[in-house]
Amino acid sequence: MRCTARVTPRRVMSVDIGVGSRLPAAVTAAGRVLRDGTDGTSGVALAVVDGPEDGLRSMAVPVRDRAGRIVSALDVTAHQGRGGDAGWRDALRAAGARIEADLHVTSRFVTVPVL
Template identity: 35%
Template sequence: MVAESAAGARAGNGYFVQSVARALSVMRSFTAERRTQTLAEVARETGLDRATARRLLLTLADLGYVTSDGGHFELTPRVLELGYSYLSGMSLPEVAQPHLQALARELNETAALAVLDGDEIVYLALMASSRLATVKINIGTRFDACTTSMGRVLLAGLPEAELEERLGRLQLQRRTDRTVRDVQSLRAEIDKVRAQGWALVDSELEEGLRGAAAPVRDRAGRVVAAANVSVHAGRTTPELVERDYVPVILRTARLIEADLISAVG
């Protein structure tokens, strides 16, 4: 529904091709929680009428991006081609990987790197730990930025006008009892991240999951990514994460920055 309304808001632009926007909204309606969907579910998630959603799904199926058993639709691995050129052309994941490996090894926890894409974060690099099995995360996994430590770091790095625009249209979804419930509270958390230079999110994305993150900046000082460590809340406290984990994450982010600047310099 949000995707369709956003597309409608831009439809007045002379260059805007609404059919492309609608097709992309259909593809984005599939998530880790909605790997397969019926026609009715796709229509509901995108805000499209059933006839339009059906034509788009069948077109995507003809192109090889969607498969169907007659009643349910599912994305195919071919969708990965759409992001391959972007990911393969980036030095950031390659630069970050050895530092994430060192971070994960030092803390014996899951370490990751993500960027901001719309209102979501996208995982670009990951060193998973067997100690964190509650959340399935892979390269390309997306989560709402507002409920994650990396997301809040990335939101805090936005220019003020862009942040205000995003917060003005944001629709918060409650994932757990601890998920931030209103935009004012989220804004306060983002201001806190800006002031201290790192973020800590406790059981807002998933109950029992605690994450801390730090920004990764480019040569111009712009926040281009976030590095984080995710831990099970039963093994830590927020105070322990701040004392023992955050300094290591901050150091890792600085090392990634240094290598990134050298790689693109």
């Protein structure tokens, strides 16, 4: 997995994974979403993994192209005390849906590579 964009909150402590950083796909939430596709029950991909440090949790959702193929993943890593899974899940799915809507329009004019 390669980090291509990042937003850092203003906190005393934050996860420092810079743009261009590479991580093994099998241990990241985004990597699991890209590998597995869906959660097998609802048809909606969502992966939650415990982070590399105690108390960290990562969650990811897919970003799909116009044909429904997963072309990327959107994830968040935060301390477990920063809110429950439901809130992060809903926010990620909403952000992913907005990105997909833009991608669906853009992909009419440019080719989006499939993983």
